[in-house]
Every structure is written in structure tokens, then in C-alpha cells.
Amino acid sequence: MDITLISKSFQTNTNGLGSYSKNLHESIKNNRNLNIRQISQNNTLIKLGQPATLFFSFVEIPLKMRNSDIYHALSPMESFYLDPKKSVVTILDFIPLFENTEETDKFKNFTKFFYEKAVKKSIKFEKIITISEETSNDLKSHYNVDDEKIHSIRLAIDRKYHPKNIKNDIFTIGTVSGLGSRKRIDILIKSFLDADIENSRLLIGGKGHMLDELKKLANNDPRILFLGFISDEDMVDFYNSLDVFVFPTIMEGYGMPIVEAMACGKPVITLEDAYIPHDIKKRTHISSKNNLANVLKEKNFDCDIKSNLKFSKEFSLENMGYDLIKVYEEML
Structure with a gap:
């Protein structure tokens, strides 16, 4: 099964989407039945903020697209050029639509506009993955998405997190x-x-x-x-x-x-x-x-x-990978 994962970043030093994308790839990369390809913004020509996001969404993705059995957009902003019948999208949240515009970023309103467009495009996809029941319910109540299309899959955290029982003097x-x-x-x-x-x-x-x-x-x-x-x-x-x-x-x-x-x-x-x-x-x-x-x-x-x-411990790479592969298999 050929899977193309599309995300702005697969690096944890960027933002929450980067961490999610990295862990998602980690959760499925060792499955021998999957041939995984990544398309990312990590090597984009434009590096800064919202202009880079829009450049990636509308220029780089269509240039880098190759034939695949399944395309997985790891946020709605990666969905514009994907075939809905062969695609799954992850919708982490609707924060870009609700947070206040930062005065330091004049492109924020453009992002809100395009994010809304991206959500409306991506809800037509074959499958939608969310990370919380709240986002699932928002999709059903505000966008009239059928419940059977939505799959809530827990995020994963790195296995390294564990207690060390350090005693503080302060x-x-x-x-x-x-x-x-x-x-x-x-x-x-x-x-x-x-x-x-x-x-x-x-x-x-x-x-x-x-x-x-x-x-x-x-x-x-x-x-x-x-x-x-x-x-x-x-x-x-x-x-x-x-x-x-x-x-x-x-x-x-x-x-x-x-x-x-x-x-x-x-x-x-x-x-x-x-x-x-x-x-x-x-x-x-x-x-x-x-x-x-x-x-x-x-x-x-x-x-x-x-x-x-x-x-x-429920937030394991194994659990995330198992649930993801079930979604992919249902699409074939």
C-alpha cells in the first residue's frame, strides 16, 4: 500500500503539527505492508510564517505530488489538491478560526480565510481523523459530517517520558x-x-x-x-x-x-x-x-x-499506528 503523508513539518521543533506528524510517521513506518512517502515544508524555499504555509499549500504540494494509493493530509491546509476519494485528512482543531489575530502577523487573516476553505474541502474526503471527541462533535454539528466518516485516534507521545523521582530543594x-x-x-x-x-x-x-x-x-x-x-x-x-x-x-x-x-x-x-x-x-x-x-x-x-x-500510557505509538492502519485499510 502506497501512502503519501503531507504536512508542513515532520519536526518537533516547529509546532504541535510538527510533533503530531513526526509521531504519526513513527507509528507506522515499520509496517512492511506500507510504502510511505513524505511531502513537507522542511526544505521549502520560503521559510517564514504564514507566507511559507500558503506557498507550500498552493505551489509546492502540487509540484511534489506523485501517484499513491492513499494521500493523508495531516492538516486541512494540505488538502486543496488531493483527490477526495483517495484521501484522508487529520483535523487537529479549529483554533485558526477562533484565535485572535496577532498584530505582529499581517497574514493571519489570510490564514483564517484559507483554513475555512480548506476545512470545507477536506470534509469531502473519504475519511477524517480527529484527536478529540470535541473536534468530532464540532464536525458533526457545524459541518454536518456523517459520523461514520470520522475516526477519533489518540495522539502518541514519545516512549521516553517517564518519572525520575527527582527531589527538589526549591x-x-x-x-x-x-x-x-x-x-x-x-x-x-x-x-x-x-x-x-x-x-x-x-x-x-x-x-x-x-x-x-x-x-x-x-x-x-x-x-x-x-x-x-x-x-x-x-x-x-x-x-x-x-x-x-x-x-x-x-x-x-x-x-x-x-x-x-x-x-x-x-x-x-x-x-x-x-x-x-x-x-x-x-x-x-x-x-x-x-x-x-x-x-x-x-x-x-x-x-x-x-x-x-x-x-x-494509552498515548502510545503502537496504539496510534494500529488505529491508523485500520483507517487506511478501510479505504482500499
Whole structure:
């Protein structure tokens, strides 16, 4: 079976789509019945932001297309030139349609426009893969997609995530994400400063356009450390260095850092107004924005660490690959 996987990136150092695409490929690459080809933006001529996305979608993909039994667009933006009868699409979420336009990116409105067009094109595909029941329900309710076309398949996390039982001499709070407005790292910084916990520190991993603004908010407090991009090799040690992981985002397709932190045996805090799939959010300590400082100060997190550790094992490459291949086989 010839499978063509199409994604902007198969690298984890780009964004959530890059991590998803890399793990999807990892989950099926050793199947002897599959001949897998990748089309990606990794070697594109245009490297920066939304212009590169549009160039890839409308110029590179049609130039790189070859005959295949099945085409798998790993987001709707890769769907424009695919034959619906031979294609499957993954729809991770509808965040591009709902998040606020960033003033730093004048192409964001173009992306929203084309993403909507891409969704309407891709829902005609033979199969649709989602990563949460929430996205599946949105497809049924807002786009009238038949339930039988939709397959909800859990994401996978790397096998390397596991508890190391590191003992801290200092109470360590941490987060990792892109430093954009949707992630709401400013709420965490303000809450940490308000809590003013003795012998504590806040570790912030990630990069993004709000970095300077967040550093200004931190006001050179030596307890707040901006770590920049954290490599794959260092992520396990990062999670294990924490006493609690805080994910203050307003909206996520799923929220894989939550699962990774759970796989390392850490309690996780989310905010009550966050739109995060219920099956993962219910396993976190849910706090209001106004009460986050008190939650951090009290250090009493309502999380079942043992149950969450078991739950995280459901996000395996083996499970993901098995479910994907079943979808592919149904298309032939």
C-alpha cells in the first residue's frame, strides 16, 4: 500500500503539527505492508510564517505530488489538491478560526480565510481523523459530517517520558509552550509573583513573539527563568525537574504537554475557562484565573498521579499506528 503523508513539518521543533506528524510517521513506518512517502515544508524555499504555509499549500504540494494509493493530509491546509476519494485528512482543531489575530502577523487573516476553505474541502474526503471527541462533535454539528466518516485516534507521545523521582530543594513551577497570547503565560507570571512563595522558582520553556513583553512583566525577578526552546533530548529532564506543571492556555486541540507531564508523574494545573478536551482536563487541578496564586501557594493539587500515569500510557505509538492502519485499510 502506497501512502503519501503531507504536512508542513515532520519536526518537533516547529509546532504541535510538527510533533503530531513526526509521531504519526513513527507509528507506522515499520509496517512492511506500507510504502510511505513524505511531502513537507522542511526544505521549502520560503521559510517564514504564514507566507511559507500558503506557498507550500498552493505551489509546492502540487509540484511534489506523485501517484499513491492513499494521500493523508495531516492538516486541512494540505488538502486543496488531493483527490477526495483517495484521501484522508487529520483535523487537529479549529483554533485558526477562533484565535485572535496577532498584530505582529499581517497574514493571519489570510490564514483564517484559507483554513475555512480548506476545512470545507477536506470534509469531502473519504475519511477524517480527529484527536478529540470535541473536534468530532464540532464536525458533526457545524459541518454536518456523517459520523461514520470520522475516526477519533489518540495522539502518541514519545516512549521516553517517564518519572525520575527527582527531589527538589526549591519548589519548582514550570510551563512550556509557544509564547503567544493564546498560551496566557502572563497569567502564570502574575500569579507566581502574587503568590510570593518562599524558596520557589518559575521555569518557562519556549519561544515566541511575546517573549520581551513577558520578560518585562517578570521585572527581572531572579526566580523567573526563561529557558528558551527546550530540545527533545531535554524535555524529560525538564518535566521531572518540576513540582507542578501549569498549562494556562485558553484553547488547545488536545494539549500534549499535559500528557507528557503526567507521563513524568507530575500534577498539572489548568484554568477553568480553558477550552481543552474534557477527558484530559478532568484529570488536572482546575483553577480560576483569580485563584491561581492561592493554588500555587497552598501546594495541594487535586490530581490522581497514579491514575494519570496509567492514562498517559494509552498515548502510545503502537496504539496510534494500529488505529491508523485500520483507517487506511478501510479505504482500499
